[in-house]
Amino acid sequence: MNAVPTLLAAAPVSGTDLLLWVAVPYICLAVFLVGHVWRYRQDQFGWTSRTSQLLEHRWLRWGSPLFHLGTFMVIGGHVVGLVVPESWTEAVGISEHMYHTTAVTAGSVAGVAMVTGLGMLCARRLLTRTIRLHTDRSDKVLFPLLAATALLGITATAAHNVFGAGYDYRVTISVWFRGLFTLQPQPEAMAGAPLLFQVHALCACLLFAAWPFTRLVHVWSVPVGYLARPYLVYRRRAVPAAAPAATRRTRREFHSGHTR
Amino acid sequence: MPRGEATIGRVMAQIAMVMNLDKCIGCHTCSVTCKQTWTNRTGVEYAWFNNVETKPGVGYPRRYEDQEHWKGGWMLDKRGRLVLRSGGRVKRLLSLFSNPDLPSIEDYYEPVTYDYDNLVSAPAGPDFPVAQPRSVLTGKPTAITWGANWEDGLGGAGENAGADPNLSGEWAEKVKFEFEQTFLFHLPRLCEHCLNPACVSACPSGAMYKRVEDGIVLVDQDACRGWRMCVTACPYKKVYINHATGKAEKCTFCFPRIEAGQPTVCSETCVGRLRYLGLVLYDADKVGEAAATPDEKDLLDAQRDVFLDPEDPEVRAAARASGIPEDWLDAARRSPVHALISRYKVALPLHPEYRTLPMVWYVPPLSPVLDAVDAAGGNQDDPDHVFAAVTRLRIPLEYLAELFSAGDTDVVAGVLMKLTALRSYMRERTLGEEGDEAALKAVGLTVREAEDMHRLLAVAKYDDRYVVPAAHKEDAAALSAMENRCPVESSGDDRTDKAGRVMLGIPTLRRRTDGGRA
Numbered sequence: 001m002n003a004v005p006t007l008l009a010a011a012p013v014s015g016t017d018l019l020l021w022v023a024v025p026y027i028c029l030a031v032f033l034v035g036h037v038w039r040y041r042q043d044q045f046g047w048t049s050r051t052s053q054l055l056e057h058r059w060l061r062w063g064s065p066l067f068h069l070g071t072f073m074v075i076g077g078h079v080v081g082l083v084v085p086e087s088w089t090e091a092v093g094i095s096e097h098m099y100h101t102t103a104v105t106a107g108s109v110a111g112v113a114m115v116t117g118l119g120m121l122c123a124r125r126l127l128t129r130t131i132r133l134h135t136d137r138s139d140k141v142l143f144p145l146l147a148a149t150a151l152l153g154i155t156a157t158a159a160h161n162v163f164g165a166g167y168d169y170r171v172t173i174s175v176w177f178r179g180l181f182t183l184q185p186q187p188e189a190m191a192g193a194p195l196l197f198q199v200h201a202l203c204a205c206l207l208f209a210a211w212p213f214t215r216l217v218h219v220w221s222v223p224v225g226y227l228a229r230p231y232l233v234y235r236r237r238a239v240p241a242a243a244p245a246a247t248r249r250t251r252r253e254f255h256s257g258h259t260r
Numbered sequence: 261m262p263r264g265e266a267t268i269g270r271v272m273a274q275i276a277m278v279m280n281l282d283k284c285i286g287c288h289t290c291s292v293t294c295k296q297t298w299t300n301r302t303g304v305e306y307a308w309f310n311n312v313e314t315k316p317g318v319g320y321p322r323r324y325e326d327q328e329h330w331k332g333g334w335m336l337d338k339r340g341r342l343v344l345r346s347g348g349r350v351k352r353l354l355s356l357f358s359n360p361d362l363p364s365i366e367d368y369y370e371p372v373t374y375d376y377d378n379l380v381s382a383p384a385g386p387d388f389p390v391a392q393p394r395s396v397l398t399g400k401p402t403a404i405t406w407g408a409n410w411e412d413g414l415g416g417a418g419e420n421a422g423a424d425p426n427l428s429g430e431w432a433e434k435v436k437f438e439f440e441q442t443f444l445f446h447l448p449r450l451c452e453h454c455l456n457p458a459c460v461s462a463c464p465s466g467a468m469y470k471r472v473e474d475g476i477v478l479v480d481q482d483a484c485r486g487w488r489m490c491v492t493a494c495p496y497k498k499v500y501i502n503h504a505t506g507k508a509e510k511c512t513f514c515f516p517r518i519e520a521g522q523p524t525v526c527s528e529t530c531v532g533r534l535r536y537l538g539l540v541l542y543d544a545d546k547v548g549e550a551a552a553t554p555d556e557k558d559l560l561d562a563q564r565d566v567f568l569d570p571e572d573p574e575v576r577a578a579a580r581a582s583g584i585p586e587d588w589l590d591a592a593r594r595s596p597v598h599a600l601i602s603r604y605k606v607a608l609p610l611h612p613e614y615r616t617l618p619m620v621w622y623v624p625p626l627s628p629v630l631d632a633v634d635a636a637g638g639n640q641d642d643p644d645h646v647f648a649a650v651t652r653l654r655i656p657l658e659y660l661a662e663l664f665s666a667g668d669t670d671v672v673a674g675v676l677m678k679l680t681a682l683r684s685y686m687r688e689r690t691l692g693e694e695g696d697e698a699a700l701k702a703v704g705l706t707v708r709e710a711e712d713m714h715r716l717l718a719v720a721k722y723d724d725r726y727v728v729p730a731a732h733k734e735d736a737a738a739l740s741a742m743e744n745r746c747p748v749e750s751s752g753d754d755r756t757d758k759a760g761r762v763m764l765g766i767p768t769l770r771r772r773t774d775g776g777r778a
Contacts, residue, residue, distance in 0.1 A: 045505070045507075046505075047485065049487065051501065053359060054362070054488075054501045057364050060358055129400070130397040130398055223353065226466070227349050235470075235480075236472045
């Protein structure tokens with residue numbers, strides 16, 4: 001990577017480090033990508049948020065918005081923390097101290113919201129019998145994985161950056177993360193990170209691998225197009241030309257633009 | 261032609277339904293056959309694409325007509341623009357995480373099955389074994405405390421019917437007060453396949469659509485992402501969530517049958533023969549304007565104005581230009597639905613004030629008024645007594661007006677008087693008398709029209725009730741490709757546990773392990 005002040009001496013990289021910080025992330029990433037393509041092509045019918053609001057709405061009413069909005073903030077925080085190099089923020093005059101104060105404050109709010117919401121969603125899943133029976137195998141993988149990832153992240157931050165001496169993950173973990181995507185993996189950047197951060201990262205890798213096979217796929221269907229489309233949707237019946245496998249009705253939509 | 265196009269616009273055909281409520285005996289055969297055809301599957305046990313309600317009554321789901329609460333349908337905003345009552349696009353996207361206006365399962369009812377196994381497997385004993393109800397959702401024994409038509413025939417109406425959202429104002433007090441001489445009728449309901457469907461407009465994924473050819477409103481099961489906004493937006497609450505698949509499902513108007521030129525299952529099996537199916541031609545360019553009519557009471561006429569007269573050569577030319585085939589134009593001319601709605605004007609839409617321009621219309625029932633005549637000591641065969649009752653006994657009339665004409669009692673009274681005059685005139689004729697044409701004249705009917713209406717409403721032969729043109733043969737290949745699969749099921753590989761299994765009419769208990777799921 002470019003001018004990263006490297007306190008990572010050229011120590012020999014062990015086989016375990018290569019496995020954990022290069023092989024595992026790339027395998028998970030590959031599963032994530034191929035899995036999505038496969039699922040999208042094979043399983044449009046199963047591609048849904050799998051709403052259960054009909055069966056239980058009291059917990060969901062608070063739990064779901066808390067979890068989702070908290071998660072958006074958490075994702076935003078991760079993007080800033082992992083993708084933006086420290087040199088960039090320093091170049092615009094944000095000191096390391098300022099950065100971390102903001103990150104810890106905003107991150108705490110986001111993390112607490114997300115974990116509270118997730119807790120409520122897990123609670124309704126466990127405590128409400130109708131929802132529990134409704135829980136399929138993918139949920140049984142997803143919920144623990146999501147909860148573990150979130151809790152490990154929160155614990156790591158709390159242990160090291162809120163109550164601890166402070167750990168500058170931006171010169172280690174972020175370097176490793178960016179290295180994966182620039183195809184110059186730097187396992188040595190991650191090897192020295194505290195255990196909690198390491199386990200959190202591995203857990204997140206597994207979460208990404210599981211993603212395409214769970215209800216998380218609904219994330220990619222966020223209906224932003226709704227803001228622009230005409231209110232009324234007309235479609236013609238299927239035309240004979242369509243192959244039997246592609247039963248998706250042809251979208252020859254034309255619209256009456258009567259309601260804006 | 262160019263002039264015609266300027267005035268007529270884009271002509272579309274809609275397969276529509278009229279129900280003659282006087283004939284409904286509340287036998288629920290339509291609901292049962294519909295359920296066995298479409299919703300006898302896991303996930304939609306609670307859903308009735310067709311249901312029959314007792315009116316006055318709370319309805320299914322409870323108080324669905326209370327749009328202040330459920331936010332269904334359209335309304336005019338302060339500037340007179342047509343907007344969804346559940347809010348604008350941004351608000352809808354913000355409520356994706358938790359929809360504040362979604363009915364819960366308790367608002368419908370908890371679906372049950374019975375422990376039939378106990379009937380054959382119970383050990384010998386002094387007592388006769390019984391099949392106890394079990395919740396389909398939890399598998400546990402449960403007490404049945406509500407259903408889709410819990411107050412059937414006004415049973416328990418004293419407790420519940422007061423919650424009917426149509427009972428408002430001071431006359432509603434009278435309904436409760438005079439409950440011993442109350443009235444009741446049955447109201448079969450299904451998806452209205454509206455010209456201005458709120459569910460379609462609310463669907464964030466664009467999975468819901470109205471078919472160009474016949475106006476049937478459907479959910480694309482492959483495109484639905486389970487955002488559940490359609491359920492809120494539909495003021496009739498006729499879109500349901502399949503809680504097993506997490507997707508929306510609704511009445512399909514039995515489109516595989518319609519495409520084959522056959523009536524829907526609910527119509528075909530209707531014991532009272534009260535349903536009519538036929539085409540209506542309408543001007544698609546006028547829909548938005550009609551739905552935005554300022555005064556609610558003008559909505560009925562506005563919707564009638566959207567419909568086109570299939571006898572009019574100019575309309576026929578415009579229809580041809582819009583691609584409507586000749587045999588469909590012919591079917592539109594013979595349409596009983598067009599006759600009842602536009603020619604005789606005896607059919608009325610259910611809750612036109614929702615502004616969705618519904619396409620299942622109703623001939624309002626005369627029986628509540630006749631009951632009132634009896635209760636007042638009158639003779640229900642004497643048109644004078646009935647006319648007097650229609651004008652004086654306000655209670656049933658105002659109630660019917662709440663349902664069918666946005667509260668305009670004159671409209672309902674006019675229809676009821678027409679029916680009364682027809683009834684008394686044809687009664688005399690049938691008994692071999694001359695028939696008093698004065699009563700007919702008073703309601704603006706000719707003898708010829710009375711005979712036609714009598715044939716349509718009273719004789720009601722199968723071929724007169726159902727004029728359904730088959731889908732066009734150019735599309736035949738597509739149709740046969742569709743025919744062999746259930747339109748609400750998966751298209752390709754089905755990973756839910758219902759794959760390949762033929763479901764019986766009895767809902768099964770929820771299985772503990774569902775093998776095939778991902």
